[in-house]
Amino acid sequence: MRVHFTVNGRPQEADDVWEGESLLYVLRERLGLPGSKNACEQGECGSCTVRLDGVPVCACLVAAGQAEGREVVTVEGLAEYAGQRSGDGPPRAGGTHSQAGEDTRLAPVQQAFVDAGAVQCGFCTPGLLVAADELLERNPMPADADIREALSGNLCRCTGYEKIMDAVRLAAARQSEGT
Amino acid sequence: MGSRGTAGLPANITHLTQGARTRGGIGESTLRPDGTLKVTGEFAYSSDMWHEDMLWGQILRSPVAHAEIVSIDTAEALAVPGVYAVMTYDDLPTDVRHYGLEIQDTPVLAHGRVRHHGEPVAIVAADHPETARRAAARIRVGYRELPVITDEASATAPDAVLLHEDRTDHHAAHVPHPNILHRQPIVRGDVAEARRRADFVVEGEYVFGMQDQAFLGPESGLAVPAEDGGVDLYIATQWLHSDLRQIAPVLGLPPEKVRMTLAGVGGAFGGREDLSMQIHACLLALRTGKPIKIVYNRFESFFGHVHRHPATLRYEHGATRDGRLTHVKARIVLDGGAYASASPAVVGNASSLGVGPYVVDDVDIEALALYTNNPPCGAMRGFGAVQACFAYEAQMDRLADAVGMDRVEFRQLNAMSQGSVMPTGQVVDSPAPVAELLRRVKAMPLPPERQWESSEGVDVRQLPGGLSNTTHGEGVVRGIGYAVGIKNVGFSEGFDDYSTARVRMEVVGGEPVATVHTAMAEVGQGGVTVHAQIARTELGVTRVTIQPADTRVGSAGSTSASRQTYVTGGAVKHACELVRERVLELGRRKFGPYHPAWATAGLLLEGGKVVTDAGEALADLADVLGDEAVEIEREWRHRPTEPFDPRTGQGRGHVQYSFAAHRAVVEVDTELGLVKVIELACAQDVGKALNPLSVIGQIQGGTTQGLGIAVMEEIVVDPRTAKVRNPSFTDYLIPTILDTPTMPVDVLELADDHAPYGLRGIGEAPTLSSTPAVLAAIRDATGLELNRTPVRPEHLTGTDTGT
Known part of the structure; x- marks a missing residue:
């Protein structure tokens, strides 16, 4: 078909x-x-x-x-999607928050995952990013329990989730600061 | 950092050490070089490989655990439109038809007999994965089932069928039965005599379930046939050169015609030490002349790699009235399953580390691995030390209670330290801060009581059962438990455990650039991050390129045994030092005549310049190098080890030891048997944190895998049929973000002078003590004995039916 x-x-x-x-x-x-x-x-x-x-x-x-x-x-379109939502163009990596990546457009949650050390093997990362971005879209300041609930359908085997929690908190904080 | 090049200087002169002035070097939490690719979805994992005209490979696996193969008929499968090839044992191209990490006992495709559920029998190539699956289902295999061997009793019964007849491997001569793969005793002192001094003796039997690595990236890869008759293989593995050594002879190709490149690896944890689909993909590619992609689904992945050995451990500990350990006697039986994999080395670890991080002069330990018809078991993070730690830490709690001492103080009183002697006779000649780690983890503040309550009421998400809304705090009891463990770092028992690094320095775009090329498998641990940091520190450059790992450079050994930062990191450091010397030699030739410091001062590379150790800049690296590239490839070795004596287990068998301690806080709904781990605190000595962010990530990840085997993870094998009952993430549970607590980490950095930068391998130690700490906390909450892990609700409610 x-x-x-x-x-x-x-x-x-x-x-x-x-x-x-x-x-x-x-x-x-x-x-x-x-x-x-x-x-x-x-x-x-x-x-x-x-x-x-x-x-x-x-x-x-x-x-x-x-x-x-x-x-x-999909994760490939996440930066653009998040950029359209925030009304301005997506930020670029390589700025104040990052040592990695050169001139790549990243959604805030993508940048936060890199910065917080939430990526190890990275295989769970695309799904977690899409889910975390959706969480921040409907709840810009989630409590820890909200983050855990929203991401409970995404398995990660490498990180123990602590750095993923850090990344979502970081993305929420940056979003509220307007950075 | 060392004080290289400063000997003989007056003490009042401030002098620089190599790397001190270069940003992004060791000790900084630099970010992953692959981080951006991984968050954008562009990072190419082995299952993302794609090639024009590629076909899909599929493996047909045995539906039974033990059977003779009476017949195989492939005609119907071959007739399916879209099928290009079907291959069985008879189609293998050479006489080399078995492979294995240590013992070549694993058939590439089953020959006349299958020995475990899920063993590969035939392979298919077709133009669509569903076509390949359906064709594989049409291969008619006749099985005549044989009785299954599932435990020590059935394996060593007088009439037991032998898993492998006519064994010729190097363990065959010393084992008491051909269904015992390897046996290692560790005997030191006189246990019978020491027992007489004991005021308290505690005996226990413990059972450890079968754990799966459950890496998220499935076994997968792409084999592309080449014009020269060779093959290019893009693959997820832990050790390219070990794969190559096993693949090439089966294909009948010289190693240089099997060109391997590491594709993106979605986690490993030991489960990619053994081959999975590598040979099958190459065979089909060479047969069809087309690129072959194979991707396991999760169901197949549970059959496609070895698991952590389930174990039965019987321990006897003795102590005097004042709390000193008198002796330890132990028997550890590991189920190795149908094929050898890494079982012999796991036996070596379980036995030699079987006492734990304690000083005991009188020890009698025996560890062995069985051949059975259960799924093959081999490497998983913690590698034999995990099972032992679960048992000896339960024993330490019981013994402390018998003596009447605080459980942590009892451990501290018996803790080993630098200079202590292992039961193997090996002296621990670097820091072993066992008592201090326990002190630190105990000193951390505890989470508040009734943490599920706030001014807004009860948050059920913080309670056992969570959103199932099974309790609002009724019947919930808190417990606290402690544990500490010891893990070896690096390959042991005399193995030549070297790594190779190629480092190149040249000017690109007017700037000095270092290029690091190794065959190290980056599986998520962050080795690529650390290699770039080492190159910056040693070569004083900002820009470092990490070349893709492949077999065009020498072996980097395995990404296993917490060894890569130590050994391949050591190789990168060594190669960088040689490059630095050659760059300085170039500088002396070019610029020496113009400045006396070139001949007289200690010289360093910092910030893209050659500087003296007093800080005077002599030349830009760009000018020193000019058009020249300096490139060096070298092997690097840590201190050699030696085998354990086969009768006494004595010998300097291990390279380095690694220690972590945990404190677990759990809350248990005692009515429903539901457990919520509230906090899992860890203190670990890492020697030197080359990348603190990555170190903490490793500790938290390892801790969580230990939590998993404590309360949920287990591959359930039917004891009557030896078939796997739960090969899916629906039925094999790994911790979600809701199951995983806050994990505060206290990192201690006591340098090991024998290791590069004083570092200590860190990846595995946190997986050891996590499990017994959680078990101890559940025992503390419930008062139950709980001699088995994982703990399931029925074990807590007294409704266990034994199934």
């Missing part, structure tokens, strides 16, 4: 899609967007979290056909 949907603001089309393929497979293997990760492919780990019409979902549990005509945001 042929599937059309919007990914990160751009219309996309995939041909010869087998009906059993997930949105995750089409993103990764047909559209060249492997940022959403395939850690469990059974909806338990959250590493493939994307926004589907704004709602965070596990892309592995969405049949590709279900995305027909809808809007998908």
Whole structure:
């Protein structure tokens, strides 16, 4: 079958899609967007979290056909998405907060993950970023318990989550300072 | 930092040491060089590899644990449209048809017999992963089931089927039964005599469940056939050169025709020491002439790598009335499963570290690993020391109670320190601040009582059961527990544990740039960050390029055993020092005649310049180097170790020791048997924190894996069929952010003078003491014995049915 949907603001089309393929497979293997990760492919780990019409979902549990005509945001489009939400262009890495990256557009939550040491192997990171960004969108000043609740569907095996907590707190604090 | 180049100077002159004036060097929390790529989704993991015209590989695995293969019929699978190849044992290209880390006992594809649930039997290549899966399901395999060996009793029964007949490996001659893979006694002093001095003797038997590494990035990679008949393999592994040594002979290719590049690795924790899909992908690529991608799903991943050994540990400890340990006697039985993997080395660790970080003169320990039909077990973070720590720390609590001492004070009284002698006879010749770590972790402030209450009422998210809303504090009891552990760093028992680094220095765009090339597997630990820091410190440059890890440079050894910062870090440091010497030599030749300091002063590289140790700048590195590039590749070795004596276990078997202590605070809903860990504090000696941010990340991550095996993680193997019951993240639970508490960390930096920068390998120690601390806290809360980990609700409510 042929599937059309919007990914990160751009219309996309995939041909010869087998009906059993997930949105995750089409993103990764047909559209060249492997940022959403395939850690469990059974909806338990959250590493493939994307926004589907704004709602965070596990892309592995969405049949590709279900995305027909809808809007998908992946980690690859997160900086632009967050930038549009804040009304100004996204910040650039390499500024005051970062030693890494050169002239790459990052969403505040992406920058905070780098700065706080929330990234180790990084395989959980894309899903966590999409989920954390969605949290900060609806709750700009989350309490720790709110952060834990919002991210409880995203497994991380490396960090023990402490630096992830730090990163979300940092992103919220920077957001409230307007930086 | 050392005081290189300063000998003989008067003490009142302030002199510089190499690296002191260069930003981004060791000791700073510089950020990961791959951080930005990882947050944008651009970092290419092994499962992200893609090639035009690539096919998908699929493995057919055994549905039973032990059987003869009577027949294999691939015709129907081959007839599926889109299928390019189906291969079985008979299609293997050479006589080398087995592989293994230490013992080559693992078939590339099963030959006449399968020995565990999930063993690879056949492989398929097709143009779509679903086509490959469906074709694999159409391969008809006839199995004649055999009785399963699942424990020590069935393995050593008089009529037991042998897992591996006609063993010729180097352990075969000294084991008491062919189904015992390796056995290591550690005997020191006279336990029978010491027992007579004991006023208190405590005996216990402990059971440790099978833990999975559960790295998030599944086993995956891409094999691309090359025009020269070789293959290019992009892969997630912990040790490229170990893979290469095992892959090339099976393919019948010389090593130089198997070119391996490290793809992005989504965690490892020991589970990528053994091969998974590497050979299968290469075989299919060479057979079809097309690139082959293989990606396991989570179900397959549970069968695709070895696990942490489940263990049964029997301990006897004695102490005098004044609280001194008299003796330790222990028997540790590890289930190695169907194939050897790293089991022999795990046995060496479990036995040699089996007493823990305590001074005991009279010791009789025996550790062994079985061959069974259970899933193969091998390396996982903590590697044999984890199981032992769970048991000896439970014993230490019970013994302290028997003596009538405070549990922490009892440990401190018996704690080893620098100069103590291990049960192997090895003297601990670097700091061993065991008592101090316990003091620090105990001194941390405790979280407030009834922390779930605030002025706004009860937050159920802070209670056992969480959002299930099972209690508002009724029946909730707090407990506190302590534990401390000892882990070795580096490969032990005489292994030639070297690393190689190639360092290049040249001028790019008018600026001196260092390039570091190693084959070190970056699996998330931050080795790439540290290599750049070392290069900045040693070469005084700002810009460092880290080359992708591949087999075009010499081996870096394994990203295992907490060894990479020590050994490959040591190799990078060593190569940088040689580059620095050669750069200074260049400078002396070019500029020596114009300034006497080139000949007389101690010279350093700082801030892109050659400076004297008094701080005078002599030349820009850009001018010294000009058009020349200085490049050096060298191997580097730590102090050698020696094997343990096969009968007594005596020997200087370990390179370095690493220590961590934990305090766990738990709250238990005693009615429902639900546990919430409220806080898990850790104190660890790291020697020197090359990157403090990464050090804390390692400690918190390791602590959390210890928490997992304490209260939730276990691969459940059916004792009647030896089949895995829970190969999914639905049924095998790892801690979520809701299960994981605040983890305050106190880092101690006592230099080990034998190690580069005084550093100590850190990755594993926090995984040891975390588990027994949580168990001790649950015992404290409930008063239950709890001799098994993980603890499940039924163990706390008295409703355990034994299944």
